[in-house]
Amino acid sequence: MNTINLMFGVAVVLGMQGCEQATTPTEPRPVAVTDTEFQQFVASIKNNLIFVEGGEFLMGDFGPEYAPERSSYDWDKDSKPLHKVELTSYSINRFKVTNIEFQFYLRYNGMKLKEKGAVIKSEWDNINSVPNTPAHIDWYEAEQYCSWLGSVTDLPFALPTEAQWEYAARSRGQFLMVATDNGTYKAEPYSLVTESYDPKGINISSRGNRVTFAKEMGWKTGSFTPLPVDMFPPNPLGIYSMTDNGYEWVKDWYDPDYYKISPMKDPQGPSNPVFKDTFGNYTKVMRGQSYADPHWGGGFNVHRTEKDPMGRFGERGTIALGSSTMRCVVNNPEPVTHPRSINKPDAAPSELKDRQ
Numbered sequence: 478m479n480t481i482n483l484m485f486g487v488a489v490v491l492g493m494q495g496c497e498q499a500t501t502p503t504e505p506r507p508v509a510v511t512d513t514e515f516q517q518f519v520a521s522i523k524n525n526l527i528f529v530e531g532g533e534f535l536m537g538d539f540g541p542e543y544a545p546e547r548s549s550y551d552w553d554k555d556s557k558p559l560h561k562v563e564l565t566s567y568s569i570n571r572f573k574v575t576n577i578e579f580q581f582y583l584r585y586n587g588m589k590l591k592e593k594g595a596v597i598k599s600e601w602d603n604i605n606s607v608p609n610t611p612a613h614i615d616w617y618e619a620e621q622y623c624s625w626l627g628s629v630t631d632l633p634f635a636l637p638t639e640a641q642w643e644y645a646a647r648s649r650g651q652f653l654m655v656a657t658d659n660g661t662y663k664a665e666p667y668s669l670v671t672e673s674y675d676p677k678g679i680n681i682s683s684r685g686n687r688v689t690f691a692k693e694m695g696w697k698t699g700s701f702t703p704l705p706v707d708m709f710p711p712n713p714l715g716i717y718s719m720t721d722n723g724y725e726w727v728k729d730w731y732d733p734d735y736y737k738i739s740p741m742k743d744p745q746g747p748s749n750p751v752f753k754d755t756f757g758n759y760t761k762v763m764r765g766q767s768y769a770d771p772h773w774g775g776g777f778n779v780h781r782t783e784k785d786p787m788g789r790f791g792e793r794g795t796i797a798l799g800s801s802t803m804r805c806v807v808n809n810p811e812p813v814t815h816p817r818s819i820n821k822p823d824a825a826p827s828e829l830k831d832r833q
Contacts (some may be wrong), residue, residue, distance in 0.1 A: 534650020550776020616786030
């Protein structure tokens, strides 16, 4: 297993608040981090960026034309048609944003972790207590986090566009169906002697990996357990767990027909909300997979998922974010240079708004 540079040593475990409470501070306040912690945080963020050289690729379900089986990787119509996209170079987080990173951001800004509905509080506390498992957040929190990174680093951080996400997952647009080390799935074979009949994944997580990790941690989250972000090998570009261990938010509003009208150069998605879910909520795009399994197969590099940006579902608008993760990009055509000393602001940036 790879080891992430956990920049501060120990996790910051924060208290919980009601699910409707805003996370953005209402007034400036002293930050609760030292200059050393801040510099270590910024250095770690920069060191964990992967530069993605831009170029052209065919975005969407390439299976019928380019897969060895000449068969579709995604039976949904929204991943079609296959269309040419040209992207400017950018950098992307090597890992999903972790609990320790997101909770540092909260602590820095005098905010507290929000409690999410549709989950037992003890289980929510558990999955937020491990430093190097993914932070589980809504789209607005994800967008605010990337914007904050931009404000404190003076770099153009943002959520990736859907096209940037797929290009990186496919290692600069190669015809790879899943973001593993070789673009395929590897797992232990099914066996009657395997404990709980849950064979482990080798290059991507399986139900067996998640159940085992939950038991080791003493949790009751079972097959819905998040795993450390560096538990399995990265894709050929050096990026970890893009197609498992949680869906990832991207910048774009969801439109099932967007690929039919997408511009070729640096597409940004629809300029306004387009598509509502069955409960009347406009939706953003999520990419990857919530809890992938190597025995399922499937081309998760091309699959699209729509979700309300607040994570609401059902007639009551219950919030569920147990599989909603994220990573940021830097929209700069040059690689990010070696970390330099940065002056830490005295208070939370005023431009952060509660957009919920």
